Amino acid sequence: MSSSSSRPSRKPLLYAAGVALAAVTLGVVSWQATAPDGRPADGSGAAGASATAPSAPASDPVAGLKALARRDAGDKLAVGRPDAPVVLIEYSDFKCGYCGKFARDTEPGLVEKYVADGTLRIEWRNFPIFGAESEAAAKAAWAAGRQDRFTAFHEAAYAEGSKEKGFAEARLLELAREAGVPDLERFAKDLAGAEAAAALAKDREEGYRIGVTSTPSFLVNGRPLAGAQPTAAFTDAITRAKAEAEAAAGARK
Known part of the structure; x- marks a missing residue:
């Protein structure tokens, strides 16, 4: 999406006060590198009864947001050691031009330098905000991850010129082949299944x-x-986060 995107969609923060305070205090609500014209047509992302806030106290908003790191060894949408001192959580959309720029220009270097030496873990969150094709691509990435091909799918979907081709069903299958997904029949089934929808909803709600x-x-x-x-x-x-983590670990000894 170009930098000429119109004003961002605003979502009511109808959640626990600690999370709301964290968002306001840290300026999370002003994240506007690129934003959609409106919320998803199906209303996804609205507050729900099942939503929960991090357990950190409202007086420590950084800790509340830090607690969002899942550190699940079985997470198919993550790379790096679960116990890495630094966790980078990325909220992204496959139709977002700036997301693609980050994926091509910056992320590979971070993986090579920091993931490889155990400093960094990257956890991706599917956050589709540009309509039905964004949602379909997010579900496809999740489905590719079920066969351990999320990273390859991520790379293919964010390749230069990829988003201009769209993310219709045939294109998603093409990307899956390019990513080396071994069982395309299973991929198609997983893409259309309830688990993919639930995983997407979980990330977007967060x-x-x-x-x-x-x-x-x-x-x-x-x-x-x-x-x-x-x-x-x-x-x-x-670098800052690693130093803080090491200082905290030293203080606990």
């Missing part, structure tokens, strides 16, 4: 709950970072 209204948006150990910024912004944030 984003809306903390005030995310645009993509790409990031949390680095609970500290927001907006947009496809220069690599230096991410390396600085990771």
